[in-house]
């Protein structure tokens with residue numbers, strides 16, 4: 154029998170929002186792997202050292218690759234330098250805004266805030282908007298109708314994903330929002346998660362971003378070269394591939410509407426360079442379950458809870474061997490998802506398997 | 518904070534039940550509280566649930582005089598209840614605490 158499904162409503166103000174609330178999926182209690190308080194406290198401990206080191210390496214490599222790009226500008230030798238600069242600017246900024254938004258990267262608050270604002274600008278994510286959307290993402294991870302950060306709604310938009318390898322779709326959406334915010338307005342969905350008292354900040358930062366982009370554009374016109382934009386603005390696009398390559402591993406193709414991060418998130422083993430770029434966000438189950446644990450302690454947290462988690466993926470290849478066919482299948486079959494195997498299925502939180510709200514009807 | 522003669526002192530825990538620079542949960546009469554022991558060995562108490570969403574602060578992290586919520590890392594000064602910025606915007610209610618021998622007593626109106 155062929156079946157057709159009623160598409161899910163991923164907006165934050167639609168049918169599935171109401172259903173999520175009615176079904177107790179909004180701001181719900183989530184499963185946590187057991188871990189002694191003393192051990193968790195040790196893992197949660199903050200320090201400035203690791204993030205100062207990683208930020209110094211980040212800025213130094215940005216500077217050196219930028220210098221190389223500038224020096225060799227006009228020759229093919231500039232390409233590898235700008236490739237490195239772009240990845241550090243457009244991709245590495247993703248994990249930096251993220252860690253600093255949690256306030257866990259550094260112990261010192263203002264250091265988190267400074268790096269947060271720099272990284273947000275680099276990846277074109279408005280700091281106030283994303284702070285609040287990410288808050289909701291942690292409250293209602295991959296709960297349809299509640300989570301504003303579901304990267305791959307079903308059926309997946311494959312073209313959009315491919316365009317986002319160079320941040321083309323995401324930047325188009327971000328620019329439209331910047332223009333809206335600069336005029337002192339939010340869209341209806343944003344109003345559901347950004348409190349009144351924070352909104353003025355959104356508007357002023359949007360104006361500041363646009364002023365910076367206008368200044369870079371004027372500079373380019375004045376000197377008749379795109380070189381300034383190669384340093385500020387364009388690397389958000391040409392340096393974006395790893396935002397998608399790393400980012401899709403987090404939740405794509407896994408279950409929806411389930412109150413257990415072991416079933417809707419992936420932990421993927423990665424090499425040290427990737428882990429530097431991604432600040433250990435490959436330990437994504439661990440991060441979601443215990444967001445208080447700083448990125449540099451996630452490998453230890455992983456070791457502490459892995460016996461109670463599904464088997465991690467052994468590298469990006471293994472993760473993508475699952476993600477690509479799953480997303481392609483979801484284009485035709487939006488109800489399909491990968492079900493992660495728990496070590497002890499009896500300890501699973503009862504869940505909806507993401508299809509509870511999809512009415513399955515026989516096709517004519 | 519003003520306390521009146523109507524304050525009822527409830528035994529919450531033994532002083533040693535809380536490590537230095539840590540917090541525990543105490544439930545009483547259908548309500549939940551967080552009892553803190555600061556690095557300078559003082560005891561404090563606040564409402565047990567974060568004012569952002571209903572999350573138990575006792576699962577959070579105490580750093581100096583700050584309690585950080587385990588859900589979205591919202592921070593409060595547990596001595597005053599003051600919310601220290603987004604995503605927490607509403608202050609926590611605080612309660613007086615008294616040490617009697619090795620017992621921690623919580624003052625409830």
Ligand code: FES
Pocket residue numbers: 567568569570571572586587588589590591592604605
């Ligand atoms: S629930 Fe405490 S900061 Fe959000």
